[in-house]
Amino acid sequence: MATYVRWFNTLTLDDVGLVGGKNASLGEMIQALSKQGVTIPNGFAITADAYRHYLQYNTIEQPLRHLMKTLRPNSMQSLQKVGKAARALIATAQMPSDLQKEIIAAYKTLCPHVKNCDVAVRSSATAEDLPTASFAGQQETFLNVEGEKELLQACKKSMASLFTDRAIIYRIEQGFDHFEVALSVGVQKMIRSDKSVSGVAFSLDTETGFKDVIMIDAAYGLGESIVQGIVNPDEYYVFKTTLAQGYKPIIKKQLGDKKVKMIYSQSKAQPVKKIAVLKKDQERFALTDAEILALAKMVHTIDTYYSKRNKRWMPMDVEWAKDGIDGKIYIVQARPETIHGNEKRCVYATYALSKKPSSDDILTTGLSIGKKIVSGIARVVKSAKDIEKVAPGEIIVTQMTDPDWVPVMKRSAGIITDLGGRTCHAAIVCRELGTPAIVGTDTATRAIKTGMQITIDTSQGATGFVYKGAIPFKKEEIDCDSVPKAPIPIMVNSAEPEAAFAVSALPVDGVGLARIEYIIANSIKIHPMALLHPEKIESARIKKEIAQLAAAYPSAKDFFVDTLSQGIGTIAAAFYPRPVIVRLSDFKSNEYRNLMGGQFFEQEEANPMIGFRGASRYTHELYQEAFCLEVAAVRKAREDMGLTNLQVMIPFVRTIAEAQGVVDLLEQCGLQRAKDGLKLVMMCEIPSNVLLIEQFAKFFDGFSIGSNDLTQLTLGVDRDSGLLADLFDERDPAVMKMFEMAIAGAHAKKKFIGICGQAPSDYPELSEFLIKKGIDSISLNADSVIPFLMGYAKKR
Secondary structure: OOOOEEEHHHOOHHHHHHHHHHHHHHHHHHHHHHHHOOOOOOEEEEOHHHHHHHHHHOOOHHHHHHHHHOOOOOOHHHHHHHHHHHHHHHHOOOOOHHHHHHHHHHHHHHOOOOOOOEEEEEEEEOOOOOOOOOOOOOOOEEEEEEOHHHHHHHHHHHHHHHHOHHHHHHHHHHOOOOOOOOEEEEEEEOOOHHHOEEEEEEOOOOOOOOOOEEEEEEEEEOOHHHHOOOOOOEEEEEEHHHHOOOOOOEEEEEOOOOOEEEEEOOOOOOOEEEEEOOHHHHOOOOOOHHHHHHHHHHHHHHHHHHHHHHOOOOOEEEEEEEOOOOOOEEEEEEEEOOOOOOOOOOEEEEEEEOOOOOHHHEEEEEEEEOOOEEEEEEEEEOOHHHHHHOOOOOEEEEOOOOHHHHHHHOOOOEEEEOOOOOOOHHHHHHHHHOOOEEEOOOOHHHHOOOOOEEEEEOOOOOEEEEEEOOOOEEEEEEEHHHOOOOOOOEEEEEOOHHHHHHHOOOOOOOEEEEEOHHHHHHHHOEOHHHHHOHHHOOOHHHHHHHHHHOOOOOOHHHHHHHHHHHHHHHHHHHHOOOOEEEEOOOOOHHHHHOOEOHHHOOOOOOOHHHOOOOHHHHOOOOOHHHHHHHHHHHHHHHHHOOOOOEEEEEOOOOOHHHHHHHHHHHHHOOOOOOHHHOOEEEEEOOHHHHHOHHHHOOOOOEEEEOHHHHHHHHHOOOOOOOOOHHHOOOOOHHHHHHHHHHHHHHHHOOOEEEEOOOHHHHOHHHHHHHHHOOOOEEEEOHHHHHHHHHHHHHHO
């Protein structure tokens, strides 16, 4: 019987002390989850006892202890010197013959049909993947190891990697004795993702801690390209709740550039090399929808199993790879995610700039990590030799961070990188440290100079901004449990899918207004009629740009419907099962003209604010086809994704005939009132809506007051006119009378009525008036919710 080797299928999580967290987890999953559809490559573990035997056989422990006593943890130079000496001491020692025989025998069993075969050699420390300390990335992995001699050498290097610089400093900070921690080596059949696709997945949103999604990053070739931040990967989100119900809730698909990939080389000195990815492959998604869903189910199964076993939610950090030979997706590693998984107290912290910077103040932009604002002195780090120059509180600006930089990253105020996506090394470390970062800027190291005073702003959603100078900002922190409730449902207005997960943590009852204009303008960017009728576009350049934007989809129509449904779906998933009222498009003609190709489909209007907009546009031959695309997107979110908490709102309905026409058209386009609980809501924003509200009630389940347009049309004041700005006031007695009449009329027909306009966010006293008059709900801007609730409680 083997003394130092254990096959994965004989291991469980109870064996962490013997084979480390990584190997124990693989064994547990093979035993418990293989029959539930989770595919894991076979392999074996060289135990921690083997590591101790190796040290004892070579009498290494005492020299190692002596080296550790000479370490000055605050000195990077000392850390590098001691770490290098410790690794050399282990890696150059002799493998005991009994241990060598067991390793070779297991290797031959793993690969019985070929003389040599390639395996992955991974470290697995006995103090690893714990619920409170992940130790992730502290030791080394060796891929594409082929042959007995190479395997033995990789095992020795893996043992030596227990003393990487980052592992040494991490143990010191976590309070672990260097010699109480041992190392097991995992040997696993190699998945040839170098010929296919690989990536990482998390069973939560890594930015906000939102727990109901699976987040997947994917790129071509080896997964190291993502971890090292060499590429911006594809990013996919899947909603767990309806996935478990059998739906297909891919709520986000963001195309990454994926310009290069890492593959194996023939060189022993440099076993991995980077090569360019073909343009056509860059412009398509690395995974199909079926593969995204299959992978999400595996990650969800792992998350559910570990959470049940630990009797609390256990979010997981998973590495996966698709084999380029058999085409299957494999889970190659899974560990607890320790950043959000350990959070207990709900604290809502907001950061906001005290003044709006000009466009000239923006130095660069990229993907935001964290939701903070910090100012500091920039330190451009172009190579490892510059690391020591970083002073406490400085902001590091570099191409991409390296794992060995972690000690220095801990004393920085923020990180800015040229390269990387949301799961690159810099992003992962900064989340764990609580340090704001902006990654993938492309230009930071050129746009920013050492010594410049700069401000990092990651508070505004998916895009992070770097500004010149120290921009003043405000921070507010409130315990969610301390926020009082209002006497009626408080909803929130939402436009940005990127912010939905964070906003959903607010103490609100749902979304009173989800505007789709933001999704169309920022994610689609193209006039929908230009997608349907490219033959009418008289510009070759615009045609080409449109084709490039839609290249990853089967057709231009699919691009519009899928992108819009994902944006809507993200908001609906964030608040599920709370209701989300999505308002169909209410662009004005001048805004539509600004979309790509818009000038070929929109007439110029003298006053678009009261022109071709809302319901009259939907039923008009100039836009009706595009309206049905909007409806198709809502249907996809409700029917394919299972997000039946979505309700539909129609804006700017001028007449009863328009109401009849748009409801009929909705049904023709496949969206039927009351089917699967669908409610139709009408914006009440025109005086005719108030005067005839009891007749409009025949076609709708409820109403939502749009205070901006109702004020404009009641007072005859153009919302866009600066000259008349002083006259525009929602508290005018005539407007207040309109509010009162609308509430009374809706209730006379037993229909609910809320308000989703800007007024309650600006004027708390107006909210009090509406509550007294019986309004059923108030929908506020996100930044107004907490102040409103706190202010209302004080007045009570």
